[in-house]
Amino acid sequence: MSATVKTPSRVVMCPSCSTKNRVPAVAAGVPRCGNCQNPLPWVVDTSDADFAAVADKSTIPVLVDVWAPWCGPCRMVSPALEQLATELAGKLKLVKVNADEAPAVSRRFEVQAIPTLVLLNHGQTIVKQVGAAPIPALRSWLTDHLPPHEAESAQEDDSSTRSVGP
Numbered sequence: 060m061s062a063t064v065k066t067p068s069r070v071v072m073c074p075s076c077s078t079k080n081r082v083p084a085v086a087a088g089v090p091r092c093g094n095c096q097n098p099l100p101w102v103v104d105t106s107d108a109d110f111a112a113v114a115d116k117s118t119i120p121v122l123v124d125v126w127a128p129w130c131g132p133c134r135m136v137s138p139a140l141e142q143l144a145t146e147l148a149g150k151l152k153l154v155k156v157n158a159d160e161a162p163a164v165s166r167r168f169e170v171q172a173i174p175t176l177v178l179l180n181h182g183q184t185i186v187k188q189v190g191a192a193p194i195p196a197l198r199s200w201l202t203d204h205l206p207p208h209e210a211e212s213a214q215e216d217d218s219s220t221r222s223v224g225p
């Protein structure tokens with residue numbers, strides 16, 4: 060019995076300059092283009108084994124797409140989600156979970172029907188939606204619920220240099 064080993068990275072074409080970049084499933088901060096430094100779309104396939112590392116530990120909000128290969132509406136909503144991940148590059152990580160291979164993730168989010176979409180921030184559920192929707196509806200659902208964008212610079216703990224008070 061051999062476990063399926065998922066590719067830990069995928070090659071993504073930079074939407075700004077068309078350079079091909081290898082984007083890892085897990086990284087500190089957000090992946091950026093090696094050529095133009097713009098944030099890259101971040102789309103990761105995962106399952107129970109590495110969900111915590113890929114989704115819960117992400118420093119940017121995560122959209123979890125619980126889907127299955129036999130689910131027609133899932134196949135319709137998938138390209139829309141990937142497009143939104145491109146539009147929201149640097150602000151959102153799209154994490155796709157095959158429900159058949161991820162019983163623990165399915166239980167955790169009480170998945171009754173698919174697709175189920177869950178927006179997570181630092182491992183906390185912000186909002187959940189069941190069923191496919193057209194891309195404009197998905198876009199406004201996401202932008203309505205995305206937490207305010209945290210400082211894009213990597214210096215998160217640089218509070219000592221911030222001026223305090225009046």
Ligand SMILES: [Zn+2]
Pocket residue numbers: 073074075076077078092093094095096097
């Ligand atoms: Zn680029």
